Amino acid sequence: MTREAERPSGVAPGELSRRPKRDGDGNDGQTWAPATGLPPSTDAYRLLPRHRKGDRKIAAGxxxxxIGETNTAIFNLLSGWVAIYTLLEDGRRQIVHFALPGAVMGMPTSKGAQVSYSAQALTEVVVSVIPNSVLAAASRDDPELSMRLASALARDTSMAYDHMTSIGRRTARERVAHLLLELFTRYRAQWPGDRIEEMAIPLTQEQIGDATGLTFVHVNRVLSTLRKEKIVHFHYRRLRILDPDRLIEVAGVDPQTAMSWFQRRSP
Amino acid sequence: MTREAERPSGVAPGELSRRPKRDGDGNDGQTWAPATGLPPSTDAYRLLPRHRKGDRKIAAGxxxxxIGETNTAIFNLLSGWVAIYTLLEDGRRQIVHFALPGAVMGMPTSKGAQVSYSAQALTEVVVSVIPNSVLAAASRDDPELSMRLASALARDTSMAYDHMTSIGRRTARERVAHLLLELFTRYRAQWPGDRIEEMAIPLTQEQIGDATGLTFVHVNRVLSTLRKEKIVHFHYRRLRILDPDRLIEVAGVDPQTAMSWFQRRSP
DNA sequence: CGACCCGTTGAGATCGTTCAAGTAACGTGG
DNA sequence: CCACGTTACTTGAACGATCTCAACGGGTCG
Structure with missing residues (x-):
């Protein structure tokens, strides 16, 4: 049941460099038919209404x-991984969120607003693109819709607060452990039956650094010691959890909470 | 950030002098009239419907x-300042957001969910409390409501991403400057006419530290140098901006963006 | 097979923390 | 209105977590 399609195997034909540049020309995702390689309950991921010809496939990288684009549509991620990130003028980059299938991205903050962050495909990705007008119409048909949307956004905010706490108050070791644990549990929540303790994480050590507020050099050192301690093994985008209990401990997560993560079913 | 000696030895647990206690007695008392009084257009802040007897006044502290409470109502802040924060088990604290009048707080992430953060009144505060049931009913009456709510939440997420970028990728000096600039502009957006460059910020240096991921000692040093350089003067909760241009420069904010902040009218 | 990422490791510099000892403002009760 | 206790702010010295710079090794792909 392990999904080859989900693997970052064919990652980025040279799109990902040490300092990824902003993809100026935007993207030319071709329209695409409903996907293969999706998790079991694909339809559950369609929080938002389906728009005719709205599915797009986008290449890794x-x-x-x-950032700065005027918001004309929102995106519902159907498959693949996406990094939401911001840039400072001198090139420093912060990955603020990893979006997994089911995520909603690009909700406007007000009419005609510009998004204040960018979204990069980490793997090949399929998104459902819903123009604002379609969204507005759909929310008239289905009054519950925008409330579900609001809940999803509240969830995003909560996750952002959590991530922020990690960056602001945890040590490097704790941050890395926390991120790996988070990604592992979120990923696993998508295949509830699966008992594997190994997964493909389509991230370089530099991207982990960008997410945790560290340099890739230091991420490497932290990962090395975690490996020597036989807690986790992360190498070339494959993650193996060797000692879940100690990982939870290092991450500084309440075991209670950690277990609930293993249940939860949210993007 | 050493692991153990996190709590000042000798001090009884729960009596941490510097660490504000959760809930408990709270140091009610001081009120900060300047920043607390209701802005001109109070009604504009009622993004959410008013609930009979729903207004509550809460003392500073x-x-x-x-965190952990089950969510039964959402809050619309009418006046005063609120800090949204999280705690790690050993007492480390991260302030993830400062809520100003107009803010919506405590939106549930799903039915019967628990909030994953806490909210502390920094000044005396007036909030409108809207039970979930009332919200649900109101959103049936006013279909636009939940969409406006969703936009407000998207705004929160954007602000969280911005703050996270600051903590993860900026130097201490930049972080402090950025926070002061942000608070100043958000505050000023509430009194559009006002031309003052001085304001009361109901924060201690420790709270600034908790928001920026620094220790209060280092916050103090940064503020000292900013004062010596005649950029900003922050002393005993009063902020005076001496050199706006250089502050914008130090904060590492695009002047263009900074100016737009001075226009924007959002909590 | 040759490029090109990506990962690894060492040495030294730096930024921010920790610990410690003050001083200044505030608030309270006499 | 003053004395006192408390909280907030200030400053110095030493330490250490993380960064910077630099060189090299390993994997993968065209």
Missing amino acids: RDLFS | RDLFS
Whole structure:
């Protein structure tokens, strides 16, 4: 049941460099028929209404949208991994969120607003693109819709707060452990039956650094010691959890909470 | 950030002098008239419907709600300042957001969910409390409501991403400058006419540290140098901006963006 | 087979923390 | 209105976590 399609195997034909640049020209995702390689309950991921011809396939390394663009549509991720990130003028980069299938991206903050962050495909990705007008119409038909949307956004905010706490108050070791644990549990929540303790994480050590507020050099050192301690083994984008209990401990997560993560079913 | 000696030895647990206690008695008392009084257009802040008897007044230092509580109502801040924060088990604290009048707090991430953060009144505060049931009913009456709510939440997420970028990728000096600039512009957006460059910020240096991921000692040093350089003067909760241009420069904010902040009218 | 990423390791510099000992403002009760 | 206790702010010295710079090794792909 392990999904080859989900693997970052064919990653980025040279799109990902040490300092990924902003993808200026945007992307030219071709329209695409409903996907293969999706998790079991694909339809559950369609929080948002389906738009005719709205599915797009985007290559790894490309941006789905970029900071400063005026918001004309919102995106519902159907498959693949996406990094939401911001840039400082001198090139420093912060990955603020990893979007997994089911995620909603690009919700406008007000009418005609510009997004204040960018979204980069980490793997090949399929998104459902819903123009704002379609969304507005759909929410008239289905009054519950925008409330579900609001809940999803509240979830995003909560996750952002959690991530922020990690960056602001945890040590490097704790941050890395916390991120790996988070990604592992979120990923696993998508295949509830699966008992594997190994997964493909389509991230370089530099991207882990960008997410945790560290340099890739230091991420490497932390990962090395975690490996020597036989807690986790992360190498060339494959993650193996060797000692879940100690990982939870290092991550500084309440075991209670950690277990609930293993249940939860949210993007 | 050493693992153990996190709590000042000798001090009884729960009596941490510097660490504000969760909830409990709270140091009610001081009120900060300047920053607390209701802005001109109070009604504009009622993004959410008014609930009969729903207005509550809360003393400075108290928690509006705490992590782990089951979510039964959402809050619309009418006046005063609120800190949204999280705690790690050993007492490390991260302030993830400062809520100003107009803010919506405590939106549930799913039915019957628990909030994953706490909210502490920094000044005396007035909030409108809207039970979930009332919200649901109101959103049936006013289909636009939940869409406006979703936009407000998207705004929260954007702000969280911005703050996270600051903590993860900026130097201490940049972080402090950025926070002061942000608070100043958000505050000023509430009194559009006002031309003052001085304001009361109801924060201690420790709270600034908790928001920026620094220790209060280092916050103090940064503020000292900013004062010596005649950029900003922050002393005993009063902020005076001496050199706006250089502050914008130090904060590493695009002047273009900074100016737009001075226009924007959002909590 | 040759490029090109990506990962690894060492040495030294730096930024921010920790610990410690003050001083200044505030608030309270006499 | 003053004395006192408390909280907030300030400063110095030493330490250490993380960064920077630099060189090299390993994997993968065209």
